[in-house]
Amino acid sequence: MTRLLARVAENLYWASRYLERSEDTARIVRSFTDAMADMPTSVALTWEPLLAIAGNRELYDAGHVRVEEADIVRFIVADPANPGSVTSSVSAARDDLRTTREVVPVDAWHTVNDLYLYVSSNRESGVDRRTRNRFLARVVDENRRLDGVISSSMVRDDAHAFWRLGQWLERADMTTRVLGVRAAALLDSPDDEHGSVLWMGVLRSLSAMQMYQRTVRGPIEGGAAVRFALFDAHFPRSVAFCLDRTRKSLQYLPRSAEAQEALAAASGVLRRLPSEVSVPGADDTPPVLVGRELDEAMDEIQIALGNVHAAVADTYFSSGERRP
C-alpha cells in the first residue's frame, strides 16, 4: 500500500472536520430549540448562547443588530456568509471530498453529495421553526449514515486515520464548547427551578441523554452530567473518549511525536480537573469544579487542540495552514 498524498490527507482531514461540525452544530441547535420550547413564557429566553458555542459572535455582530431567534438560527444553520454554518460546513466538506473521491468508499461520496443537495435546496426550512427539526435531523442522520459507510467499508489505512483524526479532534472541540458555555453557565446559576430541563438540553446536544441515564442512573443532576461528558471512558462524545481516540489515530501515523505531545497537554488539563463537580450552595468539602473553572479549562483544552492541529498540519500537509 502506498502512503497517502500529503495534499489528499489535508483535504480528507478537513472534509471530516467540516462534516462532524455540521452534525454537532445541527444537534446543538435542535436540542436548544427543544429546550426553549419547554420553557414557560414567563422565563426570559435568549438564543445568544448558540452564538457563544459556535464561537463566531464577532462575525454575527458585524452583520446583525438584532439577536432574535430567526436571525441567530439562520446565521448558524443556513448563512452562506458564515463559514461555520451547517450549510457552509457541508458545502466545504463536499468540495474537499470532490478532490479525494478516489480514496473514500464511493458510497461515502454519494452520502455527502446527497446531504449537500438537500441542505443547499432546503436552506430556509432549517430556519423556520415548523420545519427546523426535520432539516436538522436529516443533517444528523446523513452524517451517521456516512459514519456507517466509513466504519463498514473503508480500509484502515492512512486515509482512514486522517478521516478519524479530523473527526475526533472536531468532536472533542465541540464537546468542550458545549460544556464551556452552557454547562458552565448552568453550574453558576443558583438552583433554577427549570434546572433539570436545561441539563437535559445539554445532554441531548451531546446525544448523551439516554447513555447518561443508563450509566449514572437517578434523576438528572448537573455535576454528574458534566462528569459524564468530561470523563466517561466509554461514551463516544465525552472529552476523555475523544482525546483517547485522537491519540490512537495519531499512533497509527508515522512521525506523530510532536502532535502526540500537543495532545498530551490537552489530556493533562483534563487530569488536573477535580473529579468532583458541584453546583453552588452544595456542600463543598473536597475541591470541586465551579462554572468559571470549567469554562477556563475548556478554553485550555481548545487551545491545546489547536496546537495538535498545528503539529498535524506542520508534519503532514504540504501547504501548511490555509484555512480558518
Added chain:
Amino acid sequence: MMCRSSRPFTDPSHAANTLVIRGRKPDVVTMAELRTDDDTWDELVDGRGKARAGATEVVRLLEGLGLSEIQERQDLAEIDILSSGITFAVYGDGRGVDRAWPFDVIPRVIAASEWRRVERGLKQRLTALNRFIDDLYNEQRIIADGVFPAELLADSVNYRPECRGIRPPHGVWAHISGSDLVRNSDGQIHVLEDNLRVPSGVSYMLENRAVSKRAFGDLFARQSIMPVDAYTDRLNEMLGSIAPPGIGWPTIAVLTPGIFNSAYFEHSFLAQRLGAVLVEGRDLIVDDDDCVYMRTIDGLERVHVIYRRVDDLFIDPEVFRDDSVIGVPGLMRAWRAGNVGIANAPGSGVADDKVVYAWVPDIIRYYLDEEPIVPNVPTYRCMYEDERRHVIDNIGDMVVKPANESGGYGLVIGNRATRTELDEAAARIEADPRNWVAQPILQLSTVPTLCDGRIEPRHVDLRPFILSGATTYVTAGGLTRVALRKGSLIVNSSQGGGSKDTWIVEDERATNAQRQSGAV
C-alpha cells in the same frame, strides 16, 4: 445465498408483453411517426418505421411504455446522475464549477455483427497510427519513401522534436485514444477524427451504462447487450505493461490539471477504478536520480507509471512551456531515462491533426499493406492538383477547412455560404493550397431522443475508446453524444450536447440460434 421464503418465479418478458397488449395508451409512442425526412439515417428505425437490426426489443419496449413512463424513467435517471455526482465542468459558467451530466435515457443500438467490423477497423487504424508516430520520431521511413510529405511534419504544431530517438515500450505512443465516428445518410460509418492526446469521455460511457441498467433493467435481462465495464481493468493492465522493467507491482498515478479542469470528474473516476493515485503536478517531484516521486505524508515515494491528463506542452516546464504551473519539472528527463512510463507518450498528438487525418488511409496501406476497414470521411488535400480541382468544382457541396490548428477560422460550409463567399474561398485555396482541406457535407445519423416531453430524432456521433499496448482493445460501443437542439450537429457537452448509452446487441437471429444450440 440464504432465503427465508421463495417467491414464485415470474418471467420478466411476460410483464412487458402485457404492457404491449394492454392496448394503446393515450400517450403511446410509435417509432414510425419519428420518420420525418429521408435524408437522414436513424439508428433505431429504418425508412419504413421498422426497427433496425438489434433494435427490435428497444423499439418494442418504448412503444409499450408510452411517453409518460419513458419520461418517468428519464426523470429517475436524472435524479440518479445528480445523486451520484456525475458532473462535468464548464469554464466561466455562472452556475458554479460543475454541472450534472446530460443524459438521454433512450439508448443508441448497434448490431454486434456490424460492430465487430468497426472494432477490427479501429484496431487496424490505431496499430498503423502508432507505427506512424514511432517512425516519425525515429527513422522517418514514411517520409523517405515519399508517402508523407516532409513539409507537413515541419508545419505540425503537435510534433515534438524533443521526443526524437525515444522508443517507448511496445513501440506504442498513443496508448489511450478515442476516434469520433459518424454515420452518413447512406448508413456507412466513417471516422471523423482521431483523438490521440488526452481523449475524454470514457467515464461517462461507463456511468451511462450504470444509469441505463437501472432505467432499463427489463431489457438487460432479456437480451444480450455487450458489457462495457471491463475497460478500466484493461486500462490497468495496459498501464502496468509500460512500467520500467523489474518493478513488482508498479505505482500508477493519474496526473490531472486539477479540480477546475472540465474533465476532472473523469480523472477522479479513473483513479478510483484503477486504484491509482490521483496527483497534480505539485504532488510530484523528479529527483537528481531522474526518478519521479510523489509527496506523501511520510516523505517521497516512487511513481512508476503516469497516465497524464495534462497536455504535453504543459507537462514539463524544463522542456516545453516554461510558464506551466501544472507540470512536473524534469518529467521528460525521467521518461527518457526509462524510469517512468507515460501514457500517452509526449508527442503522440502529432498524428491527430487535421492534415495527418487526410493521410491515414495511406498510412494504413503503407505500414500494414491493408485497405482501411472503416473509411475516413473523404478528405481532399488541396495541395494535390486533382483533389484541388475536385474541391473547387464542387465547392457548394463541401466543407472547406484550414489544414492547421487555427480553430474554426476560415471554415466555409458550402450549402450555407453565398456565391461571393464561395468564390473567396476558392481564391484562398488557389493562393495557398497546402493550407486547405475539404470534405463533403455530412448528414449525421439520428436517434430518437426525449426533448421537452416529446420524442424526436436528434443527430449523434460515437466515440469508442481504444487501448494500445502489447495488444489492442476496443470498448464495446463507446460514448454516444447527441446534439439536443433540433437540426444541430454540435454534440459537445459544453455547447448543449447530451449523451446516450450505446448498446452493442447480438442480432436476434444469432441469439436465437445460440439459444437453440444451448450456447447461452
